[in-house]
Amino acid sequence: GENVEQHPSTLSVQEGDSAVIKCTYSDSASNYFPWYKQELGKRPQLIIDIRSNVGEKKDQRIAVTLNKTAKHFSLHITETQPEDSAVYFCAASTAWAGGTSYGKLTFGQGTILTVHP
Amino acid sequence: NAGVTQTPKFQVLKTGQSMTLQCAQDMNHNSMYWYRQDPGMGLRLIYYSASEGTTDKGEVPNGYNVSRLNKREFSLRLESAAPSQTSVYFCASSGWDGYYGYTFGSGTRLTVV
16 A cells, blocks of 8 residues: 655744655555645644646645655745644545546655744 | 534543444535544544445554445444544545545544543
8 A cells, every 4th residue: 555754753943944844655656645734633734735747836835846756745835934833744645536536545644843933 | 514524522431432433524525534643643544435335444444443324424433442542533525626635524532541
């Protein structure tokens, strides 16, 4: 089955700095890579995702890059703010397959991001 | 539109007791999932249901059973709770909403003493 490794496990930055979280996956058939943000005591919330036919995707201060050859993908947060402090999870699945909606996600172990004011 | 509703939010069980976690979604999603979340281990898949009428084991199914009651509801049962099942449990559903995202329930914090 799929295995997703996520690094670092903790990341501390100053407000305004950039933060980068990296993930690698093992199954070359995986084609859908979402990122989730989980605030303390809350449910994970999707913040951005990327499909295997795209190399990069941006949404305001966050971006995700995908290198299919190396089987790794990364989350980039620019101009970090204290409200970005949370646990971030990457995930991988074969969800995107010709229009089907099914795909069980395999998650990374999570990164605790702390943004200091 | 409530999304994914999980009950209960908190539960304390004694070792050996049984209980059922309930999950319902109102987004007309085909697929539903149960995950457990433990510190430093991310979210691990317990069971999933790709569509109504089907269920399959995930990564950590031992000690659990599931029922896909209908398209909306997917329950998780602990027949004889063990301290190792102390965790936060999340139900999720997925379908085509313009993206292939999961929608998570609010979670159940279970403690087995």
